[in-house]
Amino acid sequence: MILEAVEDIINRDSSLDEALLSVCRLISKDVPGCDWVGFYIIDPQNSDELVLGPYVGAPTEHSRIAVGRGICGQAVEKGETILVKDVSKESNYLSCSIDVKSEIVVPIRKDGKIVAELDIDSHEKANFNAEHKEIFEKLCEKLGELF
């Protein structure tokens, strides 16, 4: 159902930012434990950096993240989804708030190249599992059409 709702958002005649914000709102409303939901976009001027895009949740100081840094930067470097059940065990991690306990970051590709990523934080430990990974990866595959 969430994938159908994302399809509707994509097919609506709205800007990229409006569509991404709608997806943030949808996820935070429909998926339990998603306390911060946002997008980081590869900087078109500098592909070594991610820039904060639309999000819902508490403001973050991490408005730019270098590829390789934190969970977000590692997901780009490795070119794969990173699912962290307990952020306190991660050494390469950028904290947004002490309330955050688990996180998932899913790359978004256009023509095979990573252009952005979906980042979700939870205040619950191990909030995300293999099923979430599968759904969010499908969702991000669809979102690639927007770029």
Ligand code: SME
């Ligand atoms: N925790 C992320 C930083 C971004 S915030 O979650 C919004 C990381 O380690 O890359």
